[in-house]
Amino acid sequence: MxxxxxxVALVTGGARGIGYAIGERLLAEGASVALLDLDPVEAEAAxxxxxxxxxxxxSGTVIGVGADVSRAGDVSAAVERVVDELGGLHVAVNNAxxxxxxxxxxxxxxxxxLVVDVHLKGSFLVAREVQKQFVAQRLGRIVNVxxxxxxxxxxxxxxxxxxxxxxxxxxxxxxxxxxxxxTVNAVAPGFVATDMTDATAARLGLDVAEFRRLNxxxxxxxxxxxxxxIAAAVAFxxxxxxxxxxxxxxxxxxxxxxxx
Ligand code: NAP
Numbered sequence: 001m002x003x004x005x006x007x008v009a010l011v012t013g014g015a016r017g018i019g020y021a022i023g024e025r026l027l028a029e030g031a032s033v034a035l036l037d038l039d040p041v042e043a044e045a046a047x048x049x050x051x052x053x054x055x056x057x058x059s060g061t062v063i064g065v066g067a068d069v070s071r072a073g074d075v076s077a078a079v080e081r082v083v084d085e086l087g088g089l090h091v092a093v094n095n096a097x098x099x100x101x102x103x104x105x106x107x108x109x110x111x112x113x114l115v116v117d118v119h120l121k122g123s124f125l126v127a128r129e130v131q132k133q134f135v136a137q138r139l140g141r142i143v144n145v146x147x148x149x150x151x152x153x154x155x156x157x158x159x160x161x162x163x164x165x166x167x168x169x170x171x172x173x174x175x176x177x178x179x180x181x182x183t184v185n186a187v188a189p190g191f192v193a194t195d196m197t198d199a200t201a202a203r204l205g206l207d208v209a210e211f212r213r214l215n216x217x218x219x220x221x222x223x224x225x226x227x228x229x230i231a232a233a234v235a236f237x238x239x240x241x242x243x244x245x246x247x248x249x250x251x252x253x254x255x256x257x258x259x260x
């Protein structure tokens with residue numbers, strides 16, 4: 001028996017990277033999974049790949065859903081589709097993300113708006129939509145993806161503000177929804193090797209392998225994070241075992257913030 005048997009999970013930004021690993025993990029724990037991503041073709045391709053690769057014994061279905069989390073109409077249509085096609089909704093993971101790093105004097109208004117809209121407004125819009133279902137059934141789990149950059153990171157004023165905003169959103173939604181069987185938590189990953197961090201290496205003019213080595217060296221555990229490390233923490237917060245944990249941000253960074 002899996003921790004998510006009979007449940008349905010929606011993972012935004014699920015076509016790749018950390019979101020894909022979260023989807024895989026929840027599927028392995030018994031959930032049916034909707035991978036929501038900006039490009040519908042990518043979302044569907046990821047769902048087909050995940051369904052084909054799933055472990056024997058997991059019984060859930062995987063679907064891909066194209067939607068822009070920063071647009072209210074897209075979000076409500078996507079949630080409606082998930083409930084219709086997968087027969088319900090119990091877990092929502094706000095993971096979709098984008099970077100537009102720049103020092104303050106070079107940061108355009110568009111760079112600010114895009115990053116804040118995708119991370120922070122997107123998390124708000126998805127939470128507002130899924131709570132209808134969660135409150136009515138007196139059961140739900142919302143897990144938001146913040147970052148250690150929330151505590152400040154040079155060149156990431158937009159991203160840092162959005163990621164710390166997500167922590168405030170998490171605490172407030174936990175207060176509002178706790179009485180309805182709904183918990184709201186966040187994870188704050190440190191460095192995790194994905195397309196996003198590879199793009200950062202390229203932007204800084206660094207070799208990807210060297211960038212990964214430097215980031216691994218900066219942790220206490222002396223390794224870089226894998227998407228599965230973040231997925232394991234999300235899976236706990238999405239489970240019944242975490243029903244007494246709410247409003248928290250769990251830092252998953254190999255100890256980076258202890259010494260950084
Ligand atoms: P990733 O590989 O770039 O994946 C992010 C996914 O989100 C992409 O598939 C992207 O689609 C999708 N997305 C972007 N804008 C969207 C929108 N408006 N609506 C729906 N989907 C959208 O990134 P990742 O490294 O897995 O990061 C996942 C999350 O973890 C992000 O929230 C990130 O900030 C957070 N995080 C990552 C790290 C790390 O070290 N990797 C550390 C801390 C926190 P497109 O490809 O089409 O843009």
